[in-house]
Amino acid sequence: MQHVVIIGNGISGITAARHIRKLSDCKITVISGETDYFFSRTALMYVYMGHLKFEHTKPYEDWFWEKNRIELKRAWVKTIDFEEKKLYFRIPNEDDKEAKIGGSISYDKLILALGSTPNKFGWKGQNLRGVQGLYSYQDLESLQEITPKINHAVIVGGGLIGVELAEMLHSKGIKVTFLVRESSFWNAIMPSEESNLIAKHIAENHIKLQFSSELEEIIGDENNQVKAIKTKSGEIIDCQFVGLTVGVSPNINFLKLPQGNMIGREKPAFILGVGGLKLNRGILVNEYLETNLPDIYAIGDCVEHENPPKDRKNLEQIWYTGRIMGETVARTICGKPTKYQPGMFFNSAKFFDIEYQTYGQVPNILSEDFKTFYWEHSSGKICVRINYEANRKAVTGVNTFGIRMRHEVWDEWISTKKTIEYVLENLPKANFDPEFFKQYEAEIMEKYNQETGSNLKLKSKKGIFSKIF
Ligand SMILES: Cc1cc2nc3c(=O)[nH]c(=O)nc-3n(C[C@H](O)[C@H](O)[C@H](O)COP(=O)(O)OP(=O)(O)OC[C@H]3O[C@@H](n4cnc5c(N)ncnc54)[C@H](O)[C@@H]3O)c2cc1C
CATH class of the missing domain: 3.50.50.60 (FAD/NAD(P)-binding domain)
Incomplete structure (x- = not known):
């Protein structure tokens, strides 16, 4: 055998x-x-x-x-x-x-x-007690153990795991400073509007975001326990914990x-x-x-x-x-040679209480072959971005914050190259909770009509639901 x-x-x-x-x-x-x-x-x-x-x-x-x-x-x-x-x-x-x-x-x-x-980039002090990433069960255990001794934590690296760690520490009443090397949050991945939306939300949750701020070294005390960090600009920040969330390898x-x-x-x-x-x-x-x-x-x-x-x-x-x-x-x-086919890219995460989903291709900077449509609710907590081909108008990707969309619907729209107009007219079909969120769809449509001089109308609910079921 x-x-x-x-x-x-x-x-x-x-x-x-x-x-x-x-x-x-x-x-x-x-x-x-x-x-x-x-x-x-x-x-x-x-x-x-x-x-x-x-x-x-x-x-x-x-x-x-x-x-x-x-x-x-x-x-x-x-x-x-x-x-x-x-x-x-x-x-x-x-x-x-x-x-x-x-x-x-x-x-x-x-x-x-x-x-x-978790990545460590050879910083002085990166192996001190109280310095760690968030990946393994053992990371959870050591974080639980040290939590009662932390008043102030510094998190290095602005990505999804960094935000999770910030939320975790904040939930225990710990003051958190978040060092982000870039000038905005997660902007190597996110277009600027979404990056700003998340940054604002993180700050509203009492996390101190420090952009364009890089770690120089981690300073320990006589017991090899972290006591401060120094940034590349020479600033010293006292802390009892450093979370390294600068990606994984x-x-x-x-x-x-x-x-x-x-x-x-x-x-x-x-x-x-x-x-x-x-x-x-x-x-x-x-x-x-x-x-x-x-x-x-x-x-x-x-x-x-x-x-x-x-x-x-x-x-x-x-x-x-x-x-x-x-x-x-x-x-x-087991004898059935099969090629790896991941299907359409998707990902989801939560930034505190804001849910994020992405399907298809939504790069931070768009090439000229593509166009983008972006709508943001006046609350600054909900947005939708739809990318599409400049010539054929076929949708290529979507980002949503604060509205949960149906995976299978977006999968079909992107893979069958539906146009932006088709997608907007049928947007309620993708909405996970149409009753609750229906007010946004009219607003989204209106913005598109204003920007493009179009006169699109939402498909009636009856028409849409008869198609789904
Ligand atoms: C905090 C956190 C949040 C995340 N959130 C999301 C999310 O929202 N969405 C998403 O898509 N992804 C998320 N991810 C990423 C996702 O969890 C990983 O992509 C996924 O778990 C990787 O699975 P894996 O099977 O490749 O490896 P792992 O889950 O890392 O499993 C590998 C296992 O192999 C063991 N191992 C390695 N080397 C040895 C060895 N030499 N001997 C014995 N055992 C060994 C490791 O200890 C580990 O248990 C998150 C990750 C983290 C850490």
Whole structure:
């Protein structure tokens, strides 16, 4: 019987395990050093804020794994011998540098589903006590432990996880200063209107946003506990906690060799890691999620696609792509070779109480082949942006804040290239809660009519609903 071993019990590894079980009878082992059982990483903030117990973040009951013959092993993999097809474990609680080995396990096929690790850019003081990212269960534990000792926290890096951390700390009555290197919030991703809307909302939630402000170093006290930070402009800010939320990178350090040389001038260039595994920023895979080594696959956040699907990035460290990769690799391993097809890009998040959704392509700066329509409610908390092709007017992407839209409707509109006029006339069809939000649609339409001299009218509710159902 084939033995499939999966390193990583996150969404990608667990989805792979579940689907391999559905499709085959092979032996499956899932290894993780982080937790015994799969949990929803995206819900960590709610555990901290007391809205959920950690138990509630586990999508499956603990008996599920045994019943489905998926063996779980709690251990850290220290190294992999790709020739012998064997993994070696770290001894629990043993320091890595001692190079001791705590047992091994053999595999026929191996899936690397290693996730990400929060970035640290070599700042002085980045390893002090009270300095951390927000990624793992252990990060949650250390944050919970230190919380009673924090009066003032500094968060470095303006992205989604930074906002979550700000909200978490604020919910415990901690004063938060948010250092953002850019001149506006998340403006490498967001168009300026949305960036300003979020920034205003964060500030209204009593978070002190400091734009164009970069971390120089973190200053510790005699107990190696953080006591302040210094910015590049020389400002000293006293604090007892520093949250590093400057992005994440594929968690592949243990697969790198001390002197890995960059090989090749083609894109992406690569280094050869342990056993000759091709690495760049992540583990390089083809469209079947196969690495360059036989019987070794990689999925989820740790992956870098050599040839990403059209309009997609080489690295996409998000939940649903991990899930799709897990399902795809399971099919390939079970004899149904399947290409990775992530479908249309989408993402969602919450900025305090404002929900954000995006579908398709909404870059921060638009090329001249595209146009954009933007509407914002007078409250400054709700907005919709729709991008469309300049010539054919086909919609290409949407951002919404404060209005929840139906995924499947936008998926269809963008993939079937509906025009902006069609979309606006049918907007109630996409609205998740038409009764509640219907007043906005007329206003949105009116703005478009004013800007373009059009005379569009909302399709009657009856017409729309007879189409949906
Ligand atoms: C706070 C937070 C909020 C987020 N919110 C969103 C969101 O709203 N929407 C969204 O799309 N995405 C969100 N994300 C990102 C999303 O959670 C990740 O993209 C996803 O969880 C990655 O899944 P994965 O299976 O690739 O890896 P992971 O979930 O990281 O799982 C990998 C596992 O492998 C283990 N592992 C790694 N190396 C070894 C080793 N050598 N030995 C043993 N075990 C090992 C790790 O410890 C980990 O348990 C969020 C992430 C965080 C941290």
